[in-house]
Amino acid sequence: MKIMWVKRFSIGTFILIYAINAALAQTKSWTFDDELCTYKGYYDSKKYTEKQLVDTYSLFRTSHYVPDNETVEELHARFDSTIHHVENLEIVQTSYFQHLKKDVLRYLQETAALKKVQKRAKEEPESLIAAVREGTQARKYAEALYKGGDDLLEAYEHVIKEQMKNNSTPDYLWHNYETTMKHADRLDRAFDYVLVYGWWNSANHLVHHINYDGTQIEKFQKLFIKVETLDCDEP
Incomplete structure (x- = not known):
C-alpha cells in the first residue's frame, strides 16, 4: 500500500509540476510605457504574439503625422506609405482595437484627401469646394x-x-x-x-479625429494577465 501511495504521489507531483511549467512557458513578458511610466506586462502567448502587442501599441502610440512640406507627388507617396503601414499592422483580435485601426485609417484617408486638394488649391481652386x-x-x-x-x-x-x-x-x-x-x-x-x-x-x-483620452492605454493594459509599474517620472 505504501508503495502504491508513493507511486500515486509521484505521478500527481509530476502532473502538477508539468502543469506549472506549461503555464510558465506560455506566460511571457513585454515592456512598454505611457507618458509618465514604464511597465512590464505579463501575457498569455497562446492568446497574443509579441508582434501583435507591439503593433497594437504602435497603432495608438504613434501620431501617424504626415508633414505636408513636400511636393504633391511626395505627399501622395508619404500618405500612401503611412496608410499601407497601418493596414499591415498585425494587431490583437479584439473588437476595440480592430475598430480603432479602422478609425486611424479613416483619419489618414480623409486627411490625405484634404491635404492633396490643399496642395493644388491655386491650380484647381474648384476642388476646394468639392472636398467639403x-x-x-x-x-x-x-x-x-x-x-x-x-x-x-x-x-x-x-x-x-x-x-x-x-x-x-x-x-x-x-x-x-x-x-x-x-x-x-x-x-x-x-x-x-x-x-x-x-x-x-x-x-x-470635419475629419474623423480620434480622441486619445487614455482609454487606449487602459484597454491595452487589460490584454495582460498582470502589469507591473517599473518606473515613473514626476508629473
Whole structure:
C-alpha cells in the first residue's frame, strides 16, 4: 500500500509540476510605457504574439503625422506609405482595437484627401469646394477662394476677426491685416491666409479625429494577465 501511495504521489507531483511549467512557458513578458511610466506586462502567448502587442501599441502610440512640406507627388507617396503601414499592422483580435485601426485609417484617408486638394488649391481652386460638405464654414471659405476678388478679401477679413476673438494680441493681428491690404499682391496673400487659417482649419474639423483620452492605454493594459509599474517620472 505504501508503495502504491508513493507511486500515486509521484505521478500527481509530476502532473502538477508539468502543469506549472506549461503555464510558465506560455506566460511571457513585454515592456512598454505611457507618458509618465514604464511597465512590464505579463501575457498569455497562446492568446497574443509579441508582434501583435507591439503593433497594437504602435497603432495608438504613434501620431501617424504626415508633414505636408513636400511636393504633391511626395505627399501622395508619404500618405500612401503611412496608410499601407497601418493596414499591415498585425494587431490583437479584439473588437476595440480592430475598430480603432479602422478609425486611424479613416483619419489618414480623409486627411490625405484634404491635404492633396490643399496642395493644388491655386491650380484647381474648384476642388476646394468639392472636398467639403455643403452648408459648412469650410464650404464658404472654399467658394470665396474659388471666386477670388472681393469675396476673397471679405473672407480674409472674416478669418482675421474670428482669430482676434481668441488671440492674446488682437491688435497685432489687425495691424497685419491692414498692412496686407495695402500691398499690391493682397489677393495672393489673402488666398494663402484664408486657405490655411480659414479653409484648412475648418475642413480639418470635419475629419474623423480620434480622441486619445487614455482609454487606449487602459484597454491595452487589460490584454495582460498582470502589469507591473517599473518606473515613473514626476508629473
